[in-house]
Amino acid sequence: MTTPFTHVLAIDTSAGTSVARIDDERVRVASEPxxxxxxxxxxxxxxxxxGTEALDAIVVGVGPAPFTGLRVGIVTARVLADALGLQLAGVSILDALARQGFDELGEGPVTVVTDARRREVYTASFDAAGDDDVRVVRPPEVISPADLVPAGTLVGAVHLLADSEAPALPLELDVTTYVRLARSRTAAGIAMDTEPQYLREPDIHRG
Known part of the structure; x- marks a missing residue:
């Protein structure tokens, strides 16, 4: 039986570090870039x-993002959830930015881009799925900005595609969106594992 996502800690370490605690309708957010x-x-x-007192769930960003930062958030979330007996869910930053894009635009599709470093971007394309979720129409990948052919509006780190003629909406992650997606997916019975999405090998494994 799942626990309601009522008292929730959200964690993201895909770029900087962002956390949010949501207790019913009370929201507290802190970040370090x-x-x-x-x-x-x-x-x-x-x-x-x-803190972690009286939580019933933790939601963590699972990338895609570089290895070192991403694993800090995921490992911390796993350890806390195990120690405190909490429900644990993982949500992609691309999904979250897509949902924020639909909130602004009202319709899709959207193509999300985030910084993958090495002059590359992480990207995926989405349609809306109701008012609180998204549906992947082109799966996540890491590519050169010059090779990206966006579907619909670009959202996210759109400055990385300065030469694109596609409509663009710059967005930064609102970590509370992780909780919104987790609540929607829990209600729909959708599993949300915390397997990290690196999309390429970490530097320490490269020859």
Whole structure:
């Protein structure tokens, strides 16, 4: 039996570090943009938003994102959920940005882009799925910006595709969107594992 996502901690370490605690309708958010200090920043930010007392679930961003930062958030979420006996769910940052895009635009499709470094982008295309979820129409991949042919409106880190003539909506992640998607998917009986989405091998595994 699943636990309602009523008292929820959301964690994202895909770029900087962002956390949110949602208790019923009360929302507290804290973030640190430094992309290289996830391990140092995550615990203080969790404390800043209210800690882990009386939670019933944790939602964590599963990427796609570079290896080092992403694993900090996922490992922390797994450890906390196991220690505290909490429900745990993973949500893609691409899904979250797509949902934010539909909230702004009202219709799709949208193509999400985020920074994959090495002059590449993570990207996927989506249609809306009701008012609180999205449906993948082109699966996530990591490619050169020059090779991306967007479907519909570009959303996310659109500055990385400055030469594109597609309509564009710049967006930054609102980490509370993870909770919104997790609630919708839980109600629909959709499983949400926390397997990280790297989309390419980490640097330490490259020859």
């Amino acid at each position: 430094n992309p290289r200090a996830h391990a140092e920043n995550l615990a203080p930010l969790i404390t800043q938003v209210g």
